[in-house]
Amino acid sequence: MDTEPQFFETNATPGIVGQPLSRVDGWAKVTGQAKYSAEYNRLPGLVHAVLKTSDVAKGRVTGIDTSAAQRQPGVVAILTHQNLPKPVKVPDSQVNKGTLNSPMGFFPMMTDEVHYAGQPVAIVVADTLEHAQYAAALLKVTIAAEAPVSSYLDPKAQRYVPKNVKGTAGVTKRGDAQAAVAGAPVQLTATYHHATNHHNPMEPGATTAHWEAPDRLTVYDTTQGVSETQKTLALMLGLATEQVRVVTKYLGGGFGCKAWVWPHVVLAPLTAKAVGRPVKLVLSRQQQYTGMGHREEQEQTLRLGATKEGKLLGIVHEKTSTTSPWDDYAETNSRIINMLYALPAFESTYHLAKASVMTSTSTRAPGDMPGSFALECSMDDLAYQLGLDPIQIRLLNYAEKDPTNGHPWSSKSLKQCYAKGAELFGWSKRNPKNGQTRAGNTLVGWGMATASYPVHNSQGNARVRLYADGHAVVQAGATDLGTGTYTIITQVAADALGLPPENIRFELGDTILPSTQWSGGSTAAGRVSSSVYLAAQDVWEKLIKLAVRDRKSPLYGAKAADVVMEKGRLQLKAKPATGEAFSDIMKRASLGDVEGSAQGRYGSVYKEPSVVADADMNKEEKEAAAGYSMHAFGTHFCEVHVDPELGKVRVTRWVSVMSAGRILNPKTARSQVIGGAIFGMGSALMEQTVRDPHLARYTNADLANYHIPVNADIPDMRVEFVDEHDPHVNAMGVKGIGEISIVGVTAAIANAVFHATGRRLRSLPITPDKVLDAMRQPV
Numbered sequence: 114m115d116t117e118p119q120f121f122e123t124n125a126t127p128g129i130v131g132q133p134l135s136r137v138d139g140w141a142k143v144t145g146q147a148k149y150s151a152e153y154n155r156l157p158g159l160v161h162a163v164l165k166t167s168d169v170a171k172g173r174v175t176g177i178d179t180s181a182a183q184r185q186p187g188v189v190a191i192l193t194h195q196n197l198p199k200p201v202k203v204p205d206s207q208v209n210k211g212t213l214n215s216p217m218g219f220f221p222m223m224t225d226e227v228h229y230a231g232q233p234v235a236i237v238v239a240d241t242l243e244h245a246q247y248a249a250a251l252l253k254v255t256i257a258a259e260a261p262v263s264s265y266l267d268p269k270a271q272r273y274v275p276k277n278v279k280g281t282a283g284v285t286k287r288g289d290a291q292a293a294v295a296g297a298p299v300q301l302t303a304t305y306h307h308a309t310n311h312h313n314p315m316e317p318g319a320t321t322a323h324w325e326a327p328d329r330l331t332v333y334d335t336t337q338g339v340s341e342t343q344k345t346l347a348l349m350l351g352l353a354t355e356q357v358r359v360v361t362k363y364l365g366g367g368f369g370c371k372a373w374v375w376p377h378v379v380l381a382p383l384t385a386k387a388v389g390r391p392v393k394l395v396l397s398r399q400q401q402y403t404g405m406g407h408r409e410e411q412e413q414t415l416r417l418g419a420t421k422e423g424k425l426l427g428i429v430h431e432k433t434s435t436t437s438p439w440d441d442y443a444e445t446n447s448r449i450i451n452m453l454y455a456l457p458a459f460e461s462t463y464h465l466a467k468a469s470v471m472t473s474t475s476t477r478a479p480g481d482m483p484g485s486f487a488l489e490c491s492m493d494d495l496a497y498q499l500g501l502d503p504i505q506i507r508l509l510n511y512a513e514k515d516p517t518n519g520h521p522w523s524s525k526s527l528k529q530c531y532a533k534g535a536e537l538f539g540w541s542k543r544n545p546k547n548g549q550t551r552a553g554n555t556l557v558g559w560g561m562a563t564a565s566y567p568v569h570n571s572q573g574n575a576r577v578r579l580y581a582d583g584h585a586v587v588q589a590g591a592t593d594l595g596t597g598t599y600t601i602i603t604q605v606a607a608d609a610l611g612l613p614p615e616n617i618r619f620e621l622g623d624t625i626l627p628s629t630q631w632s633g634g635s636t637a638a639g640r641v642s643s644s645v646y647l648a649a650q651d652v653w654e655k656l657i658k659l660a661v662r663d664r665k666s667p668l669y670g671a672k673a674a675d676v677v678m679e680k681g682r683l684q685l686k687a688k689p690a691t692g693e694a695f696s697d698i699m700k701r702a703s704l705g706d707v708e709g710s711a712q713g714r715y716g717s718v719y720k721e722p723s724v725v726a727d728a729d730m731n732k733e734e735k736e737a738a739a740g741y742s743m744h745a746f747g748t749h750f751c752e753v754h755v756d757p758e759l760g761k762v763r764v765t766r767w768v769s770v771m772s773a774g775r776i777l778n779p780k781t782a783r784s785q786v787i788g789g790a791i792f793g794m795g796s797a798l799m800e801q802t803v804r805d806p807h808l809a810r811y812t813n814a815d816l817a818n819y820h821i822p823v824n825a826d827i828p829d830m831r832v833e834f835v836d837e838h839d840p841h842v843n844a845m846g847v848k849g850i851g852e853i854s855i856v857g858v859t860a861a862i863a864n865a866v867f868h869a870t871g872r873r874l875r876s877l878p879i880t881p882d883k884v885l886d887a888m889r890q891p892v
Contacts, residue, residue: 128608133780137614138363138599147363150333151319156391159321160189162384163245164377164400165235165252167227170261170469170809174225174234178253182237185251187244190388192236194222198383201351213348214341214631216373216406217472218439222380227256228438229471230810231403233376238388242395261469261809264410264435270466272433278443278463279480285447287517288458293427297418301494305415305487306876308801310408311814312476313821316365317401320381323391330382331358335365337372337592338631343624345374350382361622367594368792369475370405372633377404402814406474407802409434413446413487423499423509427458430487436465437472444473446484449856452517452744453488453565454510459517469809475633477792478852481566482859489562489860490875493867497547503561503864504531504540515742523741524839526772527563530748533833534561534770538750548871548892556755558869561748562857564771566849568743568842570716571636573629575644577606579652580706581699583681584616587648591621591641592632596788596851597781598641604777605642605845609649611681611695627710635745635849636715642777643713643843651709653678660698667691715843716743741841745848747771749790749857753865757888760881762798762866765828772835774848782850783832789854790830795822796855797862799878 141147179191200220203213221233234254239245262269275283294300321333330352336342339359347354364371377394385392396404411434418426430450434443447461476482496506511528514521535541543559544550550557575589587606593599599619607614620626629641657676660668660683668676668683668691677686684692699707717740752766769786776782799820803812813819839846859877867873872887 129604129614130608130777132604132778134600134604134614134778136597136600136781137603138593149316149363149365150321150335150361151393151395153321153333156321156323158390160238160240160388160390160392161242161245162236162238162381162392162394163242163249164233164394164396165237165249165254166400166403167230167232167234167254167256168810169227169256169258170230172227172256172258174227174254175257176255177235181251181253182248185244185248187240188248189238189240191252192238192384192387193234194224197222197236198386199223200349200379200383203348212344214338214345214374216440216442216474217376217437219437220379221376229403229469230808231400231471233380236380236384238384238392262467263804263806263809264468265433265466267468267806270468272464272466274462275441275465278441278465279445281445281447283463285451285459285461287451288427290427290429290458290460293458294416294418294429297426298421299419299495299498301417301491301498303415303491303494303875305413305490307411307483307486308877309410309804310476310796310800311402311802311819312368312370312405312407313401313816313819314366314368314370317396317398318371318375318377318405319393319395320378321391321393322382322385324382324385328352329356331360332382333360334378335371336361337364337367337594337633339590339592339622339624340628341631342374342378346379346382349379357624359624361592364592364594368477369479369633372475372631373406375405398816399814402802402811403471406472408476408479409436409444409473411444411483413483415487415491417491417495419495421499423495423501423506425454425456425510428456430461431464432461433464433466435468435470437470438467440472441465442473444483445480446487448567449481449484449565450488452515453512453563454507454516455512456516470804477789478566478855481852481856482793485562485564485857486859486863486877489857490863490873493864494873502545504535507531507563518742520740520742523743523841524774524837525744525746526835526837527746527748529835530746530770530772533835534748534750534768537770537831537833538766538768540750547868550869552754556757556869558753558755558865558867559750560753560861560863560865560868561750562860562864564747564749564853564857566635566745566853566856568716568745568848569634569636571630571640572712572714573640573644574627574710574712575629575641575648576627576708576710577610577645577648577652578706578708579610579695581696581704583612583696584618585610585612587617587619587645588626589621589641589644590624590626590628591637593621594632596785597778598632598637600781601638601777602641602645605645606649609646610652611678635851635853638777638849639715639843639845639847640713642845642847643715644711646844647711647713648709651711652707655707655709656695656698657683659702663698663701665701666698667693713844717741743842745771745773745850745853747773747853749861751861751865753862753869755866755869755884757870760884760888762879762884764794764862767828767830769830769832769854770835771832771850771853772837773850773853774837774839774842775846776834777847779834782834785850786832786854787830789851790858791822791827793855793858794827794862796877797859797879799880801878
């Protein structure tokens, strides 16, 4: 089998990696030079498309009156299910392979059917956005409405247990959890509710499609994965992959909603084909709520059994959530509940109810975030029932190996996170009794929770071109979600090539670059850094071969293994004075540049040893195939003030401590953790999308009525990292941190509210009305 290139030694002293380098793309963003997908305005003959969407959640289109809209100035075309070009029917074999990166088993505007409110039913194309918007407002679409189902709470909803959800079995059993819980000396049962949440990135979904030839398409799209979007568009448009180019140089946030190809991404090139001109289609903020998925409303019931000392014996988990009429989608909450603590027996069952809504989708830390809410609140309840400190109950059940499969962890520094977080927060000063701490008339509570997120296996390619004049171009078809990929990969390349960061140009976000998988699941940093590092080693391997064969080189005749790179200079490991600059080697060989390429991995992506002969595997591959469980770990500590008369909860102090392998840039890493924690604070205290129970239509689909945290809601936040060496996860020892930052946040806040008030609130968000209702109840 193919093996990764040999690793060559670089300088062992700390370099650019690990330094708080400011964002290399910051200047382009603050000056407006950064071009986003809706800003490609100079395409020849560009026109604007606006979606007309259904106000009805279920029914059939019975009439479309285009007369008033068609008379408006600038209108180029009005497309409906009757005249829109149709996408190609993708073979089931391709769908089953996962090549089709679409979360929906239904594509709108193919027939007269309407399955959810906000579904596109027509497209108006005009010379300006304003003309298209006005004409769309005049377009009259008549729909024969039918009675919709609004959610799993609707009396008409029929619940069922799916065969699988998102690749996880609908029913999972490990040991006899039912018997373990039933026979446990200590038993707890609780039900937790989580409201619908929407991603709400600053940049809405936007696609600009340009047919440069009848069989050649360029798309500028708000996607987290240019390669996946390229393959999906090629399949749905009947083109070869190389006939489609997808470009995403900058992204204004994604959080999971831009990881998939949604209907507007395909409708834009279909519209461009119909009108014969480049088309820009940008979703409105309201259409963002009905066009790119959401975190589903859900409830979880957790039955927990333990010994009198607090050791877990078993957990039975049930989840019920809403899905669309055509997909069995649910967040896999059971994943974190099954693995976070030493747990002898576990059982999980998913219940779904099909409703008149679009498909839910991955939202920051899907499954692990809501799963941790139920688990970490239950762990606190267990601690209180047994008179134990919340940290103590977690240490008592600390998993030294993965309980789901018995594999060792590739690395785990969770105990250090507990210790450091407790010290920074001052946890030892906490009053163990609920409702006893006050600041004036305000109740004060302290809470904490564990965070974890898995390493999702992925791999990708990178190319490095080193020039004799001392600069380099680094390329990978990745996406920078706004989290700092441009910056951290510049740092990795600078260290690996021995150059200053200002001499590195990192190019990403284009399918003409070396392909790599999407930026999601917290995989990008580990995969792309590994790919670039190994591609740089490929460059050095070529230069070392040149040097040791060059009679004019001081390294002539040396063994390649005895040569190392130090700050752009090749030298003997044993005699550092013997060596020369790479530029001298290249000039003598009349080389203007040297190119290296490599495929890097994140996690264990190799075949099992039973399939691949040991002789064909290098050391790292053997370790990966041997079976390591790979996760990032961390903890959150928070303080809340609760007004018992107004019911308002305010987070006043926050500490997060994370262990996620090697931290490439503490400044951008800290920013990610702060952002994820703030995302979690929103879910905990204010975020909820309300769907009318009768009409199955959102009532607050905008930022005026869907409340999200603002600066005034957030306290000063302290984020620290535990240094962690992980030799197994990838060549750089890097784990993702984008999603672990939200896991456990809602539980930490709920636990703090419990400590402040003595009342356990299990329904998110914890809004003032819920707090006041709880305060009226006896303790």
